[in-house]
Amino acid sequence: MSETVLTPPRENVEPKTLVEGAYQRLRRDIIEGVHPPGEKLRVEHLKDQYDVGAGTLREALLLLVTDALVVAQGQRGFRVAPISIEDFEDITRTRILLETEALRQSIALGGEDWEAGIVAAFHRLSRAEQKLGGQDDYVHTAAEDWEKRNRAFHDALIAASPSRWIRHFQNILYQQSERYRRISLFRRPIPRDVHAEHEALFDATLARDADRATAILAEHILRTLESVRHMPTDFFTSPAKH
Amino acid sequence: MSETVLTPPRENVEPKTLVEGAYQRLRRDIIEGVHPPGEKLRVEHLKDQYDVGAGTLREALLLLVTDALVVAQGQRGFRVAPISIEDFEDITRTRILLETEALRQSIALGGEDWEAGIVAAFHRLSRAEQKLGGQDDYVHTAAEDWEKRNRAFHDALIAASPSRWIRHFQNILYQQSERYRRISLFRRPIPRDVHAEHEALFDATLARDADRATAILAEHILRTLESVRHMPTDFFTSPAKH
DNA sequence: TGAACGAATAATCTCGAGAAAAAGTATTGA
DNA sequence: TCAATACTTTTTCTCGAGATTATTCGTTCA
Incomplete structure (x- = not known):
């Protein structure tokens, strides 16, 4: 370990x-x-x-x-650990709080390496998003791939934050939200056009416009919450096998 | 467990x-x-x-x-886990981020029970602060007692926050900072007049003035950082026995 | 002298079995 | 039929010993 x-x-x-x-x-x-x-x-x-x-x-x-x-x-x-709609709302809001702060710090402190990392991650993510429009045959592995690159992009954005604690907590929350997202992806693959959001986030960040970037990021994270909210109502009645 | x-x-x-x-x-x-x-x-x-x-x-x-x-x-x-001045700064800033947000939520959502809890905790804390002015003989146990009530007061302030995650993380950070505080207390017992700060925090919170309350809270937490900053410079060279 | 190699020592990691507790089942009595 | 009790089964908790890995110390050679 x-x-x-x-x-x-x-x-x-x-x-x-x-x-x-x-x-x-x-x-x-x-x-x-x-x-x-x-x-x-x-x-x-x-x-x-x-x-x-x-x-x-x-x-x-x-x-x-x-x-x-x-x-x-x-x-x-x-x-x-059980899941619930309330828990996911909590996770989402707390993620916004931490991730926007980390992004703000990164924009204030990030250097050239940070910028380069974002550019690279954004490029890789864009390619993965293109593939998502492809055949249904590849959907599963492509989604898996997109998932990884999406995370890498988000990590790259806040990589220049000096706060190990925020990144630690953000990490836990991302992992948690992934569990919810997997479940919703399973039923409704790729629900929305994320590429435009990522691009706006990318532009605002590199322009060092902290207010705009954090606003977009918050909005972006919130949208995931919406897609889970519109799930069948009996979805969160935990199976609780045995 | x-x-x-x-x-x-x-x-x-x-x-x-x-x-x-x-x-x-x-x-x-x-x-x-x-x-x-x-x-x-x-x-x-x-x-x-x-x-x-x-x-x-x-x-x-x-x-x-x-x-x-x-x-x-x-x-x-x-x-x-090792300690360092950078780590304590990180802990402090992240605590402020989480705790002010939780306080804001509590002020917005808290009911009578929440208010009553704060009044009670503040009263108990005030009594403990009085005792700290007493004989040196009681200093250790009194400080121990104050520590508990101080935490209880802070917990009472944010008790109405609906976010389990913020409270969870805040908990971890408080525990961490307690480790630093113990060490600094050991050398310089009760470095500053905290009662006035607590009272101002108490008043602003019950007046439901979120901006003022969070500002005082942030300032309050920050002051702890100052008292550790003024420690001997070689203090953080971890012993690392063996 | 000092650097590299190798043996001895110490620590960690891993496992299965026994003790304790919880959960489930059957029996008894009203 | 239902509730309470006693018994059985399952599961968790706990421990010490063996296997594996890291570290330390001593020796040899350049």
Whole structure:
């Protein structure tokens, strides 16, 4: 578990330990909905599924508590963190608060490297957005790809913020919102034209117009909330298997 | 570990499990500086000290990673999270961002219960502040008491905020800053007249003057930063035992 | 002398089994 | 039929020992 705290992307980091490996796989499965919200996570079953010992799996679950993807209740085991429309609203608003502040700091302090990083990330994202208009055959992998680049773009925007804490919290919230987005994407793929928004955000940021950039960013994040709001009403009645 | 995430005060919660017990004691010892920043946390030694098994202690350490009080490096064990003046500045600024927003929300949404809670907490805090003027004999326990009530007052102010996430993050940051404050208190007990600040904050909040209240709160939190800034320059050269 | 290599030591990581607790099931009695 | 109780099963929690990896210390060679 190299660099477990206050260090954003332990995404593609090669796991140095069995605990870290199980942690990564479990997290992916929770975000992708393999383990739906509210599901009981029984160590005895999961240890076979993930091919590690019981103690090791417990430790992986404990690490997931850090990301608030798993909740632990003493003497009563672990569960996948539940979801709700209220929670997603909270996540979205808090993300706006943190991400706009980080963007403001970046615009104030960012140098040439920061700008170059944004240009590159925007370019890659634009290409991915083009592909989304392609055949339905590629939709799934293309969406997966777009997801990664979208995140990379957002990360690049705030990369010049000196606040490790804001980035840490922003990270947790992004991960959380990804879980919601995956679910809504599953039903209604690519609901809106995001490219124009990204371009406006890109322009305002490089023009160092902090007020305009943060306004666009806030609006941009808020729109995701809308697309989840229009889900079937019974959607958030957590399955709570068993 | 009952209610381990997104639920503020697992302070005086009776531990339902050995892991939770060890976690609580370890956290207290880290915040109070018994385990100084940067110290290597060897499981083999600590398991005897805290009277639990090795696996149990590992789990407690993993839980502390959630609070960012411990950092884990794969295959190289655990350490107490290091401190630095930059980190404390970051903590302080991020706290201001979150806490002023939470206060704003509370002022907008808070009802009678919220008001009553603030009045009560302010009263208790005022009494504790009176005692701080007393004999040196009581200084330690009185400061301890003041610390608790100070936190209770701050919590009461933002209790009406509907954002669980802001409160969760604010909680982590408060805990972090407590570690810094303990250290500075140790050398320079009660550096400034906080009562006037608290009173102004109290008045502005109950008057529902959000702009004034948040300005005072920001100023209030910032002052803590000043008192740490004026520490000996070599203070943050982490001991890093071993 | 000092740098590089290798052995010894110490620490971490991992696992499975036993103890404790919770959840589920069946039985009994009203 | 229903509720309460006792029993059984499942699951969680806890521990110590073995395997793996990192670190330290001593030796050798340039």
